Amino acid sequence: RGEKKRLLAGHSVQGGMALPPPHGHDGTDGDGRKQDIGDILHQIMTITDQSLDEAQAKKHGLNCHRMKPALFSVLCEIKEKTGLSIRGAQEEDPPDPQLMRLDNMLLAEGVAGPEKGGGSAAAAAAAAASGGAADNSIEHSDYRAKLTQIRQIYHTELEKYEQACNEFTTHVMNLLREQSRTRPISPKEIERMVGIIHRKFSSIQMQLKQSTCEAVMILRSRFLDARRKRRNFSKQATEILNEYFYSHLSNPYPSEEAKEELAKKCSITVSQVSNWFGNKRIRYKKNIGKFQEEANLYAAKTAVNAAHAAAAAVQNSQANSPTTPNSGSSGSFSLPNSGDMFLSMQSLNGDSYQGAQVGANVQSQVDTLRHVISQTAGYNDALGGNPMYSQHNLNANGGWQDATTPSSVISPTEGPGSVHSDTSN
DNA sequence: CCACATGATTATGT
């Protein structure tokens, strides 16, 4: 800003200053020239003390000086000879990679991009949009609000700079045009000047962008830190997830839809479901023994649930109403599931290292289930064909749990499976 | 306070 003022002041002054040179001293001695320069500098420094009118009058006087045309032509000539050093090379500097990076990042963070959601209302809109999932949307909206704030500041500043740049540019151009009456100035020079100004301003802009990026990064890290402060899922959620996991033990890779459903049931996000399954798979595989009890428990649980569902189905079918047998509360995975669950039970029983443990308790459940299901009209086929396929999948395929230590290595540290045979529960 | 459980992130491979 100070620069601008100085140049502004120079505007009214420079016209007059350009002329003093015709000062007799063709100093071959450097000292004299130095002295001259000192004088000129002094004049420049003090010129602002003069009033504007005074300066204008002086300028006008100089402009009307009878020698002016002659001097002007001389200046032109000199400049013609020496001024070629403007170096036309100029090399269009390739877009600064760092600037590109900053721009990209700002764009990616939604700071520079199109303004989605109107300024202050953005936070409210974000909060309202996520609606149902009030879980993380609080932190999220906080993040959004902060981001919006940053974006607002950024845009305001950017606009200010832009405006200042334009203002300054036009000002300088006016100045140069004005000066071109007293000294030769080619359009190219003006162009160059404008280029210089723009570069200066864009470097300032870059600083703005950089600090904005910094702010976003800090905000982001804080947000991520906040997200890292995890909260354990609810008991019910883990219950549901575990049920799904152990009932699809042969292939515990829920489809996108399944994930969505699980997410809905557990009041968590799909990616949280994915995280959970990722963690679960790896941790299960890493130490199957440790999960045996859990596996038995959930296997039995689903067995019971399925048995109930199947029983209900039987009753329904006997009552001659073929409605869906899905009782829904926690079992929830419809028909294909009971099949899969059954398969996983088979596989569990088939595993040598723990078959004994699972033993009669679960087996009885399986038997019950099998019996009940066998009475159920439509399901027999589906179940009848599959077990082999499942076994194959599990043991030979090596798909997801064969890669681990062979079953013999693991010592069953667990006590008797805590499976209760209470079919009513 | 410690050890373990657990959700999330990162690095790497496919």
Added chain:
DNA sequence: ACATAATCATGTGG
């Protein structure tokens, strides 16, 4: 794009 494995950082029960 997804899976895995390793790792981080916190939550939790003893």
